[in-house]
Amino acid sequence: MEKLILPDIPHLRHIDVYEMRGGYQALKKALGMKPDDVIEEVKKSNLRGRGGACFPTGLKWSFMPKQTTKPKYLCANGDESEPGTFKDRAIFEFNPHLFIEGAIIAAYAMGVKTIYTYVRGEYAKWITLLQKAVDDAYAKNYLGENILGSSFSIELYSHKGAGAYICGEESALMNSLEGDRGYPRVKPPFPAQNGLWGCPTTINNIETLANVPIIINKGWEWYSQIGAPKHPGTLLYGISGHVNKPGIYELPTGVLLTDLIYKYAGGVLGNKKIKAVIPGGSSTMWLRGDEIDGVKMDAESLKAAGTAIGTGGVIVMDEDTDILKILTRITHFYHHESCGQCTPCREGCGWMEKILNRFLEGEGTMEDVDLLLDVANNIEGNTICALGDAAAWPVQSFIKKFRDEFERRAKKTPSMKKPVKPPHLVTLEV
Amino acid sequence: MLSEQNLKKLEELKKRYPTTKALLLPVLWMAQEQFGWISLDTMKYVADLLNLPFHHVYGVVTFYTMFNSKPIGKYHIQVCTNVSCMLRGAENIRDHICRRLNVGINETTPDRTFTVTEVECLGSCGTAPMVQVNNDEYYDNLNLEKVNKLLEDWSKK
Ligand SMILES: Cc1cc2nc3c(=O)[nH]c(=O)nc-3n(C[C@H](O)[C@H](O)[C@H](O)COP(=O)(O)O)c2cc1C
Ligand code: SF4
């Protein structure tokens, strides 16, 4: 399969190489189309968001109001902080113009005049690389006033984050851009109605936008034939943990998880067996090593397997891994990154971490496992944003699939310590 | 005070956003790069500069982990210990660095050369374990030997 997003072309990040390889032809083509036809093309291609939620991109674009006196905005989401995920960074480094071209086409289709690319602050080096590409695109009038002689003007600005996972959540991202703390907003209203500074806004992931020029160039029919029919295209699968060749592999959706691990990533370190796999970044439900045979990597297949494609960041753990410790570390992450607005998330994540730590210290009991599940269930679905769910899912799936891990480590002798009170999830004194 | 150059940059940035509040993160970045950290006085200065309440600036600085509201060492070593790095031995790297420098996490060496902190996933999971230094350079695929070499190099400079 040909690579579409990260082809093996040396120096592709330079604008002249990119142009020589057909770069910015899709933009020219799109400028000759009606904006609505561009949206229609993307809709028909079945492109779905690569930021984690898999939302149909064309449909999202069509939510943007046509008749409005307000300015419209596009936010390109380069916050990329989901543990196990490192793909957007590769686009900034190896093919930034593909993303820029896609963002311009998206802006044209939605009547947007200003694009903000929000990039996590830690990506200082990649922000510089992106900026170089943006400057070059301005110099060639792909960006700026009346691009390529059309009546269409477009600005693209990069905005640097400052270290907060939550700012990848679309409404937190907008608050952060506006100069506030990254607090997610209650939805509805949705960004297309009431986004940045109260204006219609669309948020798309970097990889999502990088797919757009390909669709415009080759047509929706061609694109929708790649990979899984309901979730077509290629994905930048990131694979990490206990494999011989961790890294990014661009492959069609629907590739076998076992192929990804054994054929592409060179198999498990030291030829060990697999104990657990996280298929799509730390927020997705865990799979047991004996469950991965036949599992395909696309939205529908992973849903059927009880988990999700997420960001396509696969984390492999071998048979000797202390997976309870790994779960505790992940839970610590969500506790640390919780913005603190909703009580179930703020308190619940802390409670889960505490209970898990109790097991690591050999003090946990089997009642604690029920309590842990209870806390997780009380977080899920009861919060402003999906960070709460993202914290609950790994825990819930772990308890379901690895209960024996708790049993093995539970304290055998009856505990002399005070009984644990259930957590307080609803009272908040202000 | 922000440098002349930064103030000039600020004027340019103003064109990019419809409100001055949106300049807060960019200005805080400039301030931190200029002073190394963001003191209460700097926060007051930034609040005046952008016509924002002090408590808003304070709230923002303390919300984001990359803003240092305390002075730090010349080399701020940020060790990722999240899942993919942990699976590749990040804890060893962290403990080794702390032992060699004789500091704990979130501590600075007495000579103010090094500060060590633990950070969340930095998007370098495929080349784990890794550290970032001074919010900038990534050092990945680490092992103890490489860490020793880096620490020696930095100690000399
Ligand atoms: C806690 C949290 C963190 C998120 N982080 C990111 C991120 O770093 N990058 C990203 O593109 N989407 C992230 N998302 C998803 C965004 O909210 C949004 O759905 C996405 O950027 C939309 O783009 P897409 O439709 O192109 O996928 C996050 C969501 C949540 C709940
Ligand atoms: S779920 Fe957590 S991160 Fe999301 S808004 Fe509530 S407290 Fe903040």
Ligand code: FES
């Ligand atoms: S887990 Fe360390 S860089 Fe992702």
